[in-house]
Amino acid sequence: MINPRLDDLHRRIPGLRLETAPAELEYYGRDWTRRWTPAPLAIALPANAGEAQAVVRWAGAHQVAIVPSGGRTGLSGGAVAANGELVLSLSRMNRVLGFDPVDRTLTVEPGITLQAVHEAAAEHGLAYPVDFAARGSCSIGGNIATNAGGIRVLRYGNTREWVTGLKLVAGSGELLDLGRGLVKNSSGYDLRHLAIGSEGTLGVVVEATLKLADPPPPTQVMLLALPSFDVLMQVFAQLRDRLRLEAFEFFTDRALHHVLAHGGQAPFDQVHPYYVVAELAMEGEGDEAAMLAAFEHCMGQGWVSDGVIAQGEAQAAQLWRLREGITESLARHVPYKNDVSVRVSAMPAFLAEAQALLAQGYPQFDVVWFGHIGDGNLHINVLRPDGMDDAQFVAQCEQVTRILAQTLQRHGGSISAEHGIGLVKKAYLPSTRSAAEIEVMRGIRRVLDPYGIMNPGKLFDP
Amino acid sequence: MINPRLDDLHRRIPGLRLETAPAELEYYGRDWTRRWTPAPLAIALPANAGEAQAVVRWAGAHQVAIVPSGGRTGLSGGAVAANGELVLSLSRMNRVLGFDPVDRTLTVEPGITLQAVHEAAAEHGLAYPVDFAARGSCSIGGNIATNAGGIRVLRYGNTREWVTGLKLVAGSGELLDLGRGLVKNSSGYDLRHLAIGSEGTLGVVVEATLKLADPPPPTQVMLLALPSFDVLMQVFAQLRDRLRLEAFEFFTDRALHHVLAHGGQAPFDQVHPYYVVAELAMEGEGDEAAMLAAFEHCMGQGWVSDGVIAQGEAQAAQLWRLREGITESLARHVPYKNDVSVRVSAMPAFLAEAQALLAQGYPQFDVVWFGHIGDGNLHINVLRPDGMDDAQFVAQCEQVTRILAQTLQRHGGSISAEHGIGLVKKAYLPSTRSAAEIEVMRGIRRVLDPYGIMNPGKLFDP
Numbered sequence: 069m070i071n072p073r074l075d076d077l078h079r080r081i082p083g084l085r086l087e088t089a090p091a092e093l094e095y096y097g098r099d100w101t102r103r104w105t106p107a108p109l110a111i112a113l114p115a116n117a118g119e120a121q122a123v124v125r126w127a128g129a130h131q132v133a134i135v136p137s138g139g140r141t142g143l144s145g146g147a148v149a150a151n152g153e154l155v156l157s158l159s160r161m162n163r164v165l166g167f168d169p170v171d172r173t174l175t176v177e178p179g180i181t182l183q184a185v186h187e188a189a190a191e192h193g194l195a196y197p198v199d200f201a202a203r204g205s206c207s208i209g210g211n212i213a214t215n216a217g218g219i220r221v222l223r224y225g226n227t228r229e230w231v232t233g234l235k236l237v238a239g240s241g242e243l244l245d246l247g248r249g250l251v252k253n254s255s256g257y258d259l260r261h262l263a264i265g266s267e268g269t270l271g272v273v274v275e276a277t278l279k280l281a282d283p284p285p286p287t288q289v290m291l292l293a294l295p296s297f298d299v300l301m302q303v304f305a306q307l308r309d310r311l312r313l314e315a316f317e318f319f320t321d322r323a324l325h326h327v328l329a330h331g332g333q334a335p336f337d338q339v340h341p342y343y344v345v346a347e348l349a350m351e352g353e354g355d356e357a358a359m360l361a362a363f364e365h366c367m368g369q370g371w372v373s374d375g376v377i378a379q380g381e382a383q384a385a386q387l388w389r390l391r392e393g394i395t396e397s398l399a400r401h402v403p404y405k406n407d408v409s410v411r412v413s414a415m416p417a418f419l420a421e422a423q424a425l426l427a428q429g430y431p432q433f434d435v436v437w438f439g440h441i442g443d444g445n446l447h448i449n450v451l452r453p454d455g456m457d458d459a460q461f462v463a464q465c466e467q468v469t470r471i472l473a474q475t476l477q478r479h480g481g482s483i484s485a486e487h488g489i490g491l492v493k494k495a496y497l498p499s500t501r502s503a504a505e506i507e508v509m510r511g512i513r514r515v516l517d518p519y520g521i522m523n524p525g526k527l528f529d530p
Numbered sequence: 531m532i533n534p535r536l537d538d539l540h541r542r543i544p545g546l547r548l549e550t551a552p553a554e555l556e557y558y559g560r561d562w563t564r565r566w567t568p569a570p571l572a573i574a575l576p577a578n579a580g581e582a583q584a585v586v587r588w589a590g591a592h593q594v595a596i597v598p599s600g601g602r603t604g605l606s607g608g609a610v611a612a613n614g615e616l617v618l619s620l621s622r623m624n625r626v627l628g629f630d631p632v633d634r635t636l637t638v639e640p641g642i643t644l645q646a647v648h649e650a651a652a653e654h655g656l657a658y659p660v661d662f663a664a665r666g667s668c669s670i671g672g673n674i675a676t677n678a679g680g681i682r683v684l685r686y687g688n689t690r691e692w693v694t695g696l697k698l699v700a701g702s703g704e705l706l707d708l709g710r711g712l713v714k715n716s717s718g719y720d721l722r723h724l725a726i727g728s729e730g731t732l733g734v735v736v737e738a739t740l741k742l743a744d745p746p747p748p749t750q751v752m753l754l755a756l757p758s759f760d761v762l763m764q765v766f767a768q769l770r771d772r773l774r775l776e777a778f779e780f781f782t783d784r785a786l787h788h789v790l791a792h793g794g795q796a797p798f799d800q801v802h803p804y805y806v807v808a809e810l811a812m813e814g815e816g817d818e819a820a821m822l823a824a825f826e827h828c829m830g831q832g833w834v835s836d837g838v839i840a841q842g843e844a845q846a847a848q849l850w851r852l853r854e855g856i857t858e859s860l861a862r863h864v865p866y867k868n869d870v871s872v873r874v875s876a877m878p879a880f881l882a883e884a885q886a887l888l889a890q891g892y893p894q895f896d897v898v899w900f901g902h903i904g905d906g907n908l909h910i911n912v913l914r915p916d917g918m919d920d921a922q923f924v925a926q927c928e929q930v931t932r933i934l935a936q937t938l939q940r941h942g943g944s945i946s947a948e949h950g951i952g953l954v955k956k957a958y959l960p961s962t963r964s965a966a967e968i969e970v971m972r973g974i975r976r977v978l979d980p981y982g983i984m985n986p987g988k989l990f991d992p
Contacts, residue, residue, distance in 0.1 A: 249873045250942075252907045254679075258677075262724050352815075411710075480710050504702075515973030
């Protein structure tokens with residue numbers, strides 16, 4: 069080591085695994101965004117909470133910026149280290165620490181993947197119901213840092229609802245044991261909920277206790293083809309009011325086009341402008357009949373042009389892949405991503421404006437829409453044309469995003485539904501949060517991170 | 531007016547209703563605790579959010595302490611004004627402002643009673659599922675300030691889960707529009723959750739948007755008599771795993787004794803040490819049979835000595851009154867209340883210690899236990915013997931509470947499950963929250979309430 073600060077880190081934590089090779093800096097210094105050049109100081113990979121805390125204390129003493137790092141599947145640059153930060157990777161802290169059958173809780177280290185949590189819950193005949201396509205790579209710590217949503221929010225809520233305990237090493241170096249798995253605890257401010265969704269700017273999660281749910285009910289998965297966006301909300305209302313929706317996901321023909329080009333299997337002979345994957349709980353005797361009746365009603369109204377109900381698990385998985393494969397199928401086009409939300413009731417009015425805006429703003433680009441209609445959450449991916457310079461492409465996209473943010477503001481929406489603000493959406497935070505709110509957030513950040521070392525530059529500037 | 535500060539308040543808000551008559555000061559200056567002598571400066575009763583905000587700004591300018599005030603059914607002294615504070619009563623702000631059928635939300639003013647919210651939800655064929663005995667008097671603003679729990683937490687969670695939007699006038703005088711009814715919003719710290727449960731120390735709630743649930747399923751209500759506390763957890767586990775529990779409430783023979791003395795109807799010929807009111811969802815065809823099988827299993831194991839299943843709604847209501855009448859039946863004894871929680875799994879070990887402690891600590895007192903076993907929440911009421919001086923009684927109780935708090939701390943529990951800390955439990959906050967956490971809370975309070983005017987002296991000292 070030639071860096072005296074890193075020498076001191078070695079002295080303080082003799083067993084700490086520390087990486088400084090260029091390939092490691094490159095690998096750990098970025099997330100799924102590709103807009104910044106990784107340039108971390110080094111990568112620290114603590115083996116336990118004690119080592120993680122010692123790293124934060126060292127960083128405070130030396131004024132070194134820390135970027136907490138999980139599976140780095142983030143889409144907002146929250147885990148990017150492009151300015152000489154120390155990456156604090158939790159990837160070695162990936163164990164299940166305990167299961168309690170009475171409390172129905174699973175206690176885990178933050179580096180565990182979402183899929184490993186699903187599997188650990190299933191081993192005990194229970195379920196962790198937060199789910200999305202990056203399950204195999206993303207970490208629970210990262211899920212907590214962004215309050216991850218996904219495809220089951222409609223029925224089970226966001227990550228926030230499932231975290232009953234959180235150990236956080238604050239930027240101050242203090243280890244805070246928050247919530248502690250209690251169902252009821254009205255004794256002062258809920259700092260656990262403050263930490264959830266704070267994108268590593270208040271501290272780093274070193275342990276989480278997750279509430280588990282009953283195993284999911286048997287379900288039916290259907291794919292519907294829709295003639296227009298206008299009927300989408302009506303189909304949603306029908307299914308929500310008449311059936312028990314486990315998921316309701318939509319995507320456009322452009323999205324399907326890319327999935328099929330990536331190896332997916334065409335579900336219908338004809339092309340339709342919009343598609344919905346709906347998953348329905350089948351618990352009672354009348355559920356199957358109710359589903360068919362709702363399906364026929366939608367067909368009769370002309371809301372649904374075609375549809376297929378999965379016969380068996382293999383076909384259900386196949387239908388789901390058409391939705392879940394979208395992000396991966398778009399990756400090679402390095403899309404500019406918008407992840408916006410409004411109240412469900414505000415969706416039609418917002419959409420009319422947004423569609424007109426984007427058609428006008430991006431006449432030359434391929435724009436792919438998909439998302440979680442039941443949560444008021446739309447993903448709008450703008451694909452970079454082959455051969456176009458990235459900086460130029462992003463600059464053009466940002467011009468439209470500025471207007472989109474104003475549209476969102478008028479409709480009471482958010483510029484980040486579930487990806488977080490990170491670096492990517494920082495300029496637009498004032499469209500979602502008022503100046504007074506941002507001032508309060510600044511003050512709170514100073515309380516928990518007095519040295520300004522926790523993920524500086526992300527979310528908002530000090 | 532002879533008080534120049536109140537003169538200025540009149541000048542600033544000409545239409546503001548302000549009460550200063552002794553009877554009003556007495557009435558608005560206290561909550562359901564009876565330990566402090568009300569001594570407010572005056573009572574302000576704003577008609578809308580604008581007036582409430584102007585009152586807070588006036589208070590900041592004059593350094594007048596504010597006590598936000600709802601239905602004043604609190605049991606921790608959170609709404610007591612005993613030191614010349616201005617009581618900011620939200621009781622005139624009690625309207626439903628809006629209902630959205632697509633979002634399934636109800637927007638209300640903070641002074642509306644819980645029962646009025648239930649009724650408004652039912653008018654639209656939906657339900658607001660937070661519920662407890664004070665429903666007719668308590669206000670939503672107070673429910674939010676304490677993150678109120680109650681008898682349906684087991685199935686529906688605490689108040690926190692049902693608030694999707696919150697307008698808060700912070701101590702700074704800023705109006706913060708938090709959450710705004712969005713299902714998904716990952717754009718910075720969730721200040722809404724920070725405000726929920728903050729007991730009026732960060733600001734005053736002037737509007738809330740509540741999420742509504744599907745109407746409750748048909749249910750069966752049963753009352754079970756149990757031979758000992760040890761079997762209670764086993765009965766709970768049986769019913770939870772085999773049936774769909776909507777509520778599971780326990781109380782002791784001493785509790786029943788007081789309810790019966792207050793006019794309740796004896797459910798069984800014999801006296802039993804423990805009782806449970808369980809409410810079970812009856813949605814599917816097999817549910818009735820499953821309930822009877824679980825009931826018989828518990829009888830067969832000797833866990834249940836006697837039981838009755840309500841025949842019709844009138845009897846169900848009668849059985850519920852045995853549980854819900856407890857607090858009212860004890861009121862004339864001015865009980866010293868403990869409202870503690872542990873993880874459900876920690877309940878048996880904690881209980882064994884707590885029972886021994888209380889038997890030893892209160893040999894001369896009537897101690898009444900009841901609560902929400904499925905949430906790990908116990909209410910322990912110590913009754914003041916007739917003729918005993920209140921100060922002496924409280925002093926004796928506090929000696930035991932000190933030890934109880936240590937016991938709770940060892941078991942990772944909380945000194946306040948759902949009543950809040952207020953004045954009553956302030957001395958014991960450090961048993962539930964670490965010194966570092968309290969320091970963080972102090973810092974956050976300074977950020978939102980820079981003049982130190984919001985409910986000072988409650989929760990913790992500056």
